[in-house]
Amino acid sequence: MAKKAATQSRKIFVLDTSVILYDHQSIMNFAEHDVVIPITVLEELDQFKKGNDTRNFESRGFIRLLDKLSEDHMIQHWTPLNGKNKGCFKVMMHPENALNANEIFGEEKNDHKILNAALSLKQTEKNRKVILVSKDINLRLKAKSLDILAEDYETGKIKNISEIENTGKETLENVNPETINELYERNTLDAKAIFGRSKKHIPDNNTFYILKGASNNASILAFFNASENSFNKISKSRAYNISPKNAEQAFALHAILDPDIKLVSIQGVAGTGKTLLALAGALEQRSNFKQIFLARPIVPLSNKDIGYLPGDIKSKLNPYMEPLWDNLKFIQNQYKESDKEYQRITDMVNQEKLVIQPLAYIRGRSLSNIFFIVDEAQNLTPHEVKTIISRAGENTKIIFTGDVFQIDTPYLDSQSNGLSYLIDRVRKHPLYAHIKLEKGERSELANLANELL
Known part of the structure; x- marks a missing residue:
């Protein structure tokens, strides 16, 4: 009786293809509950197994995992998942239901076949809670219209996006003006001079500060060095003739140029200077890498494969790389064509000392002695971000830039994308710094669009 009650308390999760393409290990992340994979999902994964995109790697990874888990079992029956306190899984063939999603929605689609699997389980497992798990919002809505419980895949999802929004920068009011003057003169100051001996306020590693005076308009930009428990003054210094235009840009450039910070993320809307600062900082340090x-x-726009575009592979990819070239041209045009700095950029590109490529071309490479900038990182999954960082060799620095609220990839959102995941998991680490750029510096017209439209 107790065993039967325990079984009934275990839920059954039905996984959609989108979950597996997001995380091929997802089947292992449902604690003691059971997992069902509709046969339609395996058929869809078969279409994704060839190629070099992340979804192709995820598809192959899941197929190999399922093969390893099944061993000598017939997978249309409940098969134990490896690990203590884990549930079981099975692959469900095409069921016959009194309710048929294909007929209800008037179209035969794979999504409807997956819904039919969940409907069948509801009929056969009446004492258990059946839940469809999908990254596809529309499929979840269809499931709910059929009285099927449905939810997003939550593993790796940031619970509170506002927490990472406020990471990396603080403003301290009412600082003693004499302390500010001392920091101006000495460039560095023991943290006790600002916080006293109180242990209530212990700054995170690599936090940036705006220190404002108590009785006048004096203020200073500073960086907390946790290893020395000190504040260092930040100056708005140039990088390859690019100067920061506000405090946040000065913070970002400081992190980019600091050799002790190996991993940086820069978050901000379009026009705040994320990619420009990262590239200028990289060029300034070109001799170090x-x-x-x-x-x-x-x-791709409308999420169509680039095969739809005319021309050879280079022609297909060029439109996606143009924004990166635009930033490089902007930096180069800070100089005259006769200047050595102008020619140096041309030489670096020709000699492949500076390489602009789609991220898929970097996959599998060992990143040693490299300054690596990943633009539009909000369109990566957490697994992709982890894969990139795990490729870092000696003397490598990685900068991730993006806007966690401007997602172009299906099934990702502000809480589940790789950039948000990185900020949430790595903040406070001594090798990492994060800055949010808040003010658009592209033009007054661009600011109008960001603020009013």
């Missing part, structure tokens, strides 16, 4: 890589994921 063998190569500069600047890459971004390819997310």
